[in-house]
Amino acid sequence: MTTLGYWGIRGLAQPIRFLLAYLGVQYTNKAYTNPEEWFGKDKNELGLDFPNIPYLLDGDVKVTESSAIPIYLIRKHKKNELLGSSADGSYSEKExxxxxxxGYIRDLFKELTGLCFNPDFKNLKDKLYTDKVELFVKRLVAYLGDKEYLIGTLTYADFIFYEALSYIRHIYPQAITATLTAYINRFENLPGIKEYIAQHVQELKVFLPPGKATWFGPQ
Incomplete structure (x- = not known):
């Protein structure tokens, strides 16, 4: 049995949930709604080397950190090309x-989530776009060019990029070009992901923790 543990929001776990859906992995989504259940119980009792969420339990394997879990899943399910490796797992410069x-998209994420948690969200939103977000997006669009996916073929970078675009299309809809609209549609129609989105419409509206984030999702 495979279990993914995280808060009941998209947050850091959503690209992993999309990956699990794409890989066709049956799993239990452990969504913590009571902080005490994590901090007072599971954090100390699950036997994690570095107790944190998201975490993945897969039989005897226990993995934490949002950067490590995808590597484990991709290697286990022999989809090495999602990491940029050759199909047999050997090194490729695409890695x-x-x-x-x-790394670049995660820098963009830091800016977006910092804004979302800022109490002055409405007043700072446009300045952040002009100062930083617009350039981030333009560079990524230029890098994408006329390719279907960022590196040419689908990789885990696309899972991260799609999640960033999910924030941007709500907060900065003016940044979503025709190229990005087509890209978003391609990702959303991938096998497994299309079905996941259709089945989790309400959950996908909660990006960040309500009550803590100023902007936590489309209202």
Whole structure:
């Protein structure tokens, strides 16, 4: 039995949930709604080397950290090309490109989530777009070019990029070009992901914790 544990929001776990759906993995989504259940119980009792969420329990394997869980899942299910590796798992220069793009998109995420948690969200939103977000998006669109996916073929970088675009299309709809609209549609129609989205419409509206984040999802 496979279990993914995280708060009952999209947050850091959503790209992993999409990956699980794409890989066709049956799993239990452990969504913590009571902080005490995590901090007062499971954090100390699950036997995790580095107790944190999201976590993945897969038989005897226990993995934490949002950057490590996808590597484990992709390697286990022999979809090495999602990491940029060759199909047999051997090194390919694409691995560096995938890691580079993921790092860049995570920098964009820091800006977006910092804004979402800021009490002055409404007043700061436009300035952040002009100062930083617009350039982030333009560079990623230029990198995408006329390719179907960021590196050419689907990789985990696309799972991260799609999640960033999910924030952007609500907060900065003016940034979503025709190229990005087509890209979003391609990702949303991938096998497994299409079905996941259709089955989790309400859950997908909760991006960040209500009551803590100023912007936590489309209302």
């Amino acid at each position: 560096v490109r995938v890691a580079q793009v993921i």
